[in-house]
Amino acid sequence: MKIGIHHRKGSFSDRWIEYLEQKKMPYVILNAFDNDIIKQIKENKVTHFMWHFNQNYFEDMLHAKTLFRSVNQIGIKTFPNEDAYWHFDDKVAQKYLLEALDIPLVKADVFYHQKEAEKYIENTSFPKVFKLKGGAGSINVKLVKTKEQARKLVKKAFGSGFDAFDSWTVFTDTIERFRRQKTAHNFLRVIKWGFKGIFVDKQYKVFPKQRNYVYFQEFIPDLTYDIRLIVIGNKCFYLKRNTRDNDFRASGSGMLEFVPGKFNLEAVNIAFKAARKLNMFCVAYDFIFNAEDQPLVVEISYGFQPYVYDQCVGFYDTDLNWNEARVNLEFEIIESFLNEFSLTY
Incomplete structure (x- = not known):
């Protein structure tokens, strides 16, 4: 057994490496983005490959699933495995998956054509929760209180589309967190994430616009x-x-x-x-x-x-x-x- 790890400081791999060092188990640090990564995996006789890839990095989302699927073909076990990664950071995919497996979930409705979405709006009740496929920390989540708000979202979804990174939400959420918990750590977060919220980090600008679908989820009131x-x-x-x-x-x-x-x-x-x-x-x-x-x-x-x-x-x-x-x-x-x-x- 030999473990290959794609390491990014601040991810799961920090402690994975610590664990392997403690157990004195053979491992190698690899760069998953190297052009010859497959050759390196073979030459190092890697049997298990681990990568904590992150939805906030476009290059991770572009490459990780392809690499994992490829090395699976030659018998290398990966974390995460295909059953775990194919629907990662995709709320729409998860809706269908959970429904297929009869796992109890909050009811969600997805539409891929504007006319169907508009018809849905006229025949449903509000409020509803509007979401994009991806995004952590509620940054792409909005409460839609009226049919008129929903119509505007549908028009945008099937028109100009939505940025994958809601910079204003990140900025306002960071300010609110600092207001509740006035610590030096959170002040630094305000500086860091407030900057990101106003001047969107270039890594987020490369994510494609989200368009040509809408996702509405049932709103359950009075949740604390x-x-x-x-x-x-x-x-x-x-x-x-x-x-x-x-x-x-x-x-x-x-x-x-x-x-x-x-x-x-x-x-x-x-x-x-x-x-x-x-x-x-x-x-x-x-x-x-x-x-x-x-x-x-x-x-x-x-x-x-x-x-x-x-x-x-x-x-x-x-x-x-x-x-x-x-x-x-x-x-x-x-x-x-x-x-x-x-x-x-």
Whole structure:
């Protein structure tokens, strides 16, 4: 066994390398963007290739899936695997996937022709949640309160389209976070992300415009939080994200709780069962709860922000029991991957 890792500082690979060093396991650092990357993988006799590719980097989204699929063809195991990466950062793809697997999700409607979208608007009720396919931290999420607002969005979707990066939302969200939590760290975030919000980082400018589809999701009123559950192997980790003031969005709020409170544990049961259906030993879910307290999946992802989850205080097991423990999700990922964890629960 020899592990190849594409390393980017600040990603999962920081701790993957630390894990391999501790275990004295053979590995090699590779640059996935090298023209001769396939030759390097073969010459180094790599058996497992790991890359925490990121939706915020256009080159990652352009290249990662192609490279993974290619090396899979010669028997090399990858993290993430194809079942985990093909729908990454694509809410539309996830809608169809979750529906196909009968995983309970928030109802969503997608249209690829303007006339059908306009007909839908006239025959549905509002508010609805409008989303683009991609984007983390709620940056491409809007609450649509009226039919007129929806018509304008549809016209733009089938006209000039939307920027893939909503710079104004990033700027205003950063200011709001600093207002709530006035720390030196958050001041630096205001400077960094406020700058990005006003002067859009060039990496975002290369993403193509989002056009010729619209995605409306059911709006569930009176929500004050959502729950992020991360299943890795036979453990389920918990994070509660509270909504912003006077806002329905929880993702990206920075208002986090790591000690589980009272909530419907069926969400944990769904998370484990869905992981098996999805064939993903590492999957992060965003859950909300409807008026009947039924857990519904909003979206899924193989990846998530590193280091944040160090603050988790334990995990649920497959019997839905809570276990207090120190948490290192990157170690959990590489250990499950290299031990070829079987989704048998």
